[in-house]
Amino acid sequence: MNEEYMPKIVGFLCNWCAYTGADLAGVARLKIPPSLRVIRVMCSGRIDPLFVTRSFFKGADGVIMMGCHPGDCHYQKGNYNARRRYVLLKNIFETLDLEPERVDLSWVSASEGPRYAKITEEFTEKIKKLGPNPVKEEIFI
Amino acid sequence: MSTQTESHKNHTKGVIISAKEGINKAILDIFKKSLEKKCFDAILIPVRVPDTESYAWVLLKDQSLLDEANPLPPVMSVQGAKALSSLTKHGEMTQNIAAILRPCEIRAAVELFKLKQIHLDNISLISIDCPGAMPLSDYVTDPEKYKKRFKNVLDKWGEDDSVRPVCHICNRFSLPSLLPQKSAKTSPAKQDEPNLAIPDLHIGLLGGNKEKIFLIPVNLKGRKILEKLEFKPDDSLNLWENKVNEVQDKKEKRRNEFNQELRKKIEGQEKFTAVFDECLNCHNCMRVCPICYCQQCFFDSASLNLSPETYLSRAEKKGALRFPLDTLLFHLGRMSHMVLSCVSCGACEDACPMSIPVAQIFSLVADQTQKAFDYTPGINKKEPLPLQAFLEDEFLEVETPSEATTPIEVN
Amino acid sequence: MSNVLKIKKGVEQGVNEFLKFLLESEKVKGIFALRKMNENGAVSYSLITHPEELKNAVPFAPLMPVNAGKILSGFTLEKAINEPIAAVLRPCELRAFIELIKRTQGNLDNYLLISSTCGGVYPLKSLTNGRFKEQVSQYWESVKNAEIASDVRPTCAACEYFIPQQADIIIATVGKKDLEKECSIFLNTKKGEEFAKGATGNIVTEEIETKDTSNLRQKREEQKKEDFDKLSKDGFGIKALVKIFAACLSCHGCSKACPICYCTLCDFDSKTHEYSPSSHEIEIEQKGGVRIPPGTLFFHTGRMIHMAVSCVSCGMCSDVCPVNIPVSTIFSKVGNSLQKLFDYLPGKDIEEPVPFGTYKEEEFTEIGEE
């Protein structure tokens, strides 16, 4: 199974847009690499930055958050919160050189199955290039 | 304490191992072997963090990690019992773990066991003769200097006073003082009641003058370990026992003198208060104390919740009121909560940014109160805490919501 | 330009007299200020209500036993004070206080906020280094000449916000060549003017910003840059961070001392972030070993997520760290970058919402759309 390195990516998807978009990708039988492990939350606003750091320090090769496009949030503005928190987190990762590329956020609407597949594909490729998360080797974190 | 020393008149047998290439090497080789022989699945031991002079506890399975391990590092970073608690607070380990701890860490572990903060079932406790540790603040400011100095500490066992004051006067640095009073009459080798809280195996350094070390099985479990390691525990331990007793007497004496001096320095409200003048109320002492296990310290929650007027009137009584309030109350309160279980490990003093002699004072008070209750913390798993009931009240105070009480990392 | 009360006395004496005036004229019910504890020079932040006690007041002792903002917040946590109280505090403490108020951790009403242009403070540990007294004398020389006093805490040496814009009254020290002879008390707000009415001394108008202050600011900015670069010569990355926090005892003293960490029970001390034995067993299968207690970096980065955007670089975290980790410098660096990102200066404006609890619809629009 492991001849080729397949990264472990944690994806937090909002129930209303991203997760539905993912379903749509499935219905359309679009193929994605077996790298992404989807975790459903009701709204991207629910994604606590601590989830991301915790996943990261637990050895996730990548963490991606997906939610409704700005303006389309099922809960009105949740994704704006999500975006701020993401920006904050990303900036901290950048300052600390914690390979910020491993953390990402994308908007996927309920109808964007193909976009979901594309994003997953591309993010996986990006992480493959980066290789495994060095945190995995670190005992003293 | 002399009862303990007498308790070794009748001779225990153990294993003598040559340490030509240094004590550490010898000890680590044993642990490597123990992993190979599957005595243990993993070992909890201080390991040097790569490219630094700092030590951190590591639960390791991978032998190669032992190369940087140090069973007796120059400093006590995190109190071993605290590490053990962090490891097993939420249940038994399913694998066999060996934990190598200093005597004071073993004793703290036992106290935490009584407080349901540690699960010991699959844990083999291994104690080691402890020469004391360097003051943490000194060490972190100039590791090189204090590493060298620590060598001297190991050479002139118990004489070099660069160790922390509480270590310099420590009278429970070796196995005898870890044994339950009641069984003190009998030989340690007969300590087979499985749930007596004592190390299973002890590593003796005293009397080996750095050429050999002693492996002393304390109970059945300990002897089984030696068996697995293909050691026959039939060497005489006279060398070790004599040296232990010799140092023990010296230290008892020193402890008494020192405490008398200290008592003079701090007796009377005036003096006692003055000692804590510089306290910042940072509560580091409480946070590193192995016995202070509360999720939320009572003295963190309660403080600063009065109305401004109340403070004001309190201020007006004296003309001035110091903030944060009640620093002294905190120390006294903490004392009342944990001093009966205090093992004089010195972690609190190490962590004090103002180098207040917390440990020395707590240790002094501990001696008295523990005598008063005829209770010695950490030498008998069965012995109930004198104030169990009271402590359970405390426990209620820290009850946290059901959701949070589930540790989130379960397979 | 603002009105300045000039007293023909040395700063320390002048200010003490001014405070005395406030108390005796009963304009204030009490005064928060540093007070002598003992002869080693130890000080404590105290509420002084009796004029007599002012003789022990040392508002300018270059030490920070606690971040005063935290104290003022706790003092008014239950409710606002109903009679005026003066509080002497440093610029970073003032900013911390304002950040806390934004989080409804206290109340600003009836506080008369007195601050000073700040030369920084010494590490608390220097109290025990025996040289403290002589250090202090050098200290005033460098303040006079608007230089960075040697041996002050790194975070102070690198602090460019040493002019307390938000204070009602500002005592000018930086660059005041004649501070042994003259004490300049800037009346920065109407409130300040009100309280100063009737105090001895003559009023002139002056600018708090001088060539000296801007010089010092520049020096400190350079210093800051240098510190930040030094901190991560070739970037941080996981390896470097592990090294920096290698000695961490997980005592969480930094969060206890931090004025912005206002939570009664820190999330990271709660059971939510404890680990079960099996999780360790899984991890040693994966890595061969695991640090105990775990989660050192998770704690520090997590704390950054929670407070760095409001970090005022007061340096308390470094001061209480038992193992000399440069916590403050790291958090400042992260904080500065976040604050630039959100164009937010903590404690600048009480009306400005904390970036953590707000958003703008039209910001960062490129994000997520690729």
Add this chain to the structure above:
Amino acid sequence: MNEKIGVYVCECGPNISDRIEIDRVIEKISSVEGVKVVKKFGLLCSNDGKKYLADEIKKEELTHLVVAACSPREHEQTFMNVCLEAGLNPYLFQLINIREQCAWMISDKEEATRMAIKYILAGISRVTLHRPLLKKELDIISDVLVIGGGISGIEASLSLAGKNRKVYLVEKKESIGGMVKNFSALLPYQGSNLAVIEEKIKQVQNNENIEVLTSSEVEDVLGFLGNFEAVIKSNGDGSVKKEIKIGAVVVATGFSLFNLKDTPQYGYGKIENVLDALEFEKMSASGKILLKNGKPPKSVALIHCVGREEKGYCSKVCCLYSIKFALHLQDKLPVVDVTEFYSDLCLPEKADQDYFEEAKKKGIRFIRADEFEVKDKAGKISVEYKVAGGKKDSIAVDMAILAPAIVPSEDTSKLAEILNLPLDETGFFKEVHEMLDPISTPIEGVYVAGCALGPKNIPESIIQSQAASGKILSSLIPGKKIEPEVKVSEIKEEFCTGCQMCLSVCFYGAISFDEHKGISVVNEAICRGCGSCVGSCPSGAIRSKHFTYPQLYREVLQALR
């Protein structure tokens, strides 16, 4: 652990069984601690499947149920109902999506199977942390608040009152009837005669189910579907305040007209006899169509689309009422020459085309033009314009009637804040979805109808009012109870520091601050369970039920195994 977890894998016909080695999955899962049974079934969502599942739950005395099948978006509710039937709390169940996420999306069967196992393991470790959640029922108030006494508000009030609902009709002005009241007449296909409107107004006034509050404004609205509380300040000056309890709100605040001051080139307000449409409606209703000098106009220019460019949308109704005006002018005045200037003609309804043709037949001139300049030339009005070809031209008339764009009524934004409703970029209220949910707002129980949503003609407004009434009548049945969302946020008091960060991120106003305790409090009936507040709480005091940190985190752990 004394859990008895049942894991059931759905073959979903061939959909899953072809793409995933279900037997390997079962083999792997059966060894997991706490799992009592692992079985597969052909099609669990079928009636047989549901029955089978219910029987299993009872037979095996399961404490937790894990179903590995399709997306929760598809059948979560189905299986939750099964749990309910079998007496298992539906929140002790987890649906694992191995169809969309694995079977259909991962091409390699081996990989798909591995991934499916991961997902199921995650589900199992998560489900053991689930807490049984109970739906609690709330009594409802079936009374309704209608804001705005225009035709929309009137229609809504009548259809609700007609079904014996108590209605509070709040109107800012001293009388109801709204804009329509001023009209001279309706369009022919609307029956021309205003009597129908006056009739409706009467009906409202005579209906004892409707309490009309004129010269009144809504000051505050708090609550949720079935349980709103509103404060109405009356007497215009707000000297009288009235508190009412209602179950739903209809916003029918109508429109106002584009401010012609913003387009000075039309000379409105500066040049005599330049009127806006409403002024002319009144004039023509009064029967005296006269110039300032008391003489009837001999020539009139009707200019459409004033402000259309500025506003960026077509106001839909101007063309038709301008045609109406033209025909009126012809009726009422012996000799009048009427010219209509338009930039685009909007004739949406069936009857409109004929109406337009009729006007042309009757000699009304239609000129497509733009870039207007209206000037005063020696007492006459000169209308200069550019025609489609680009040629400039002008005519002189006695009277010019402008058709200003329809814009949101003045206090739309104020009301939006009170009800915390979103507005669209044009400033009108924003519906949840223009096509799929055209009168609902993000706030359950609050509906918008008529021109408050954008320009509309009377029939459209009436349709929307009836639709809103329908929604309300079907959701608020007297005596019935409602079940609010249960996967909501809760606050653990002992952790809350009272910083109120959560208040600032909650869009539903579901969190309030308890001054006495100094902590935040969630109103579970309002909370929708989005969880935005959780990430804003540094103390970890807020948890969102069924999506707690531990529950989600166990999924993360499995993902990283």
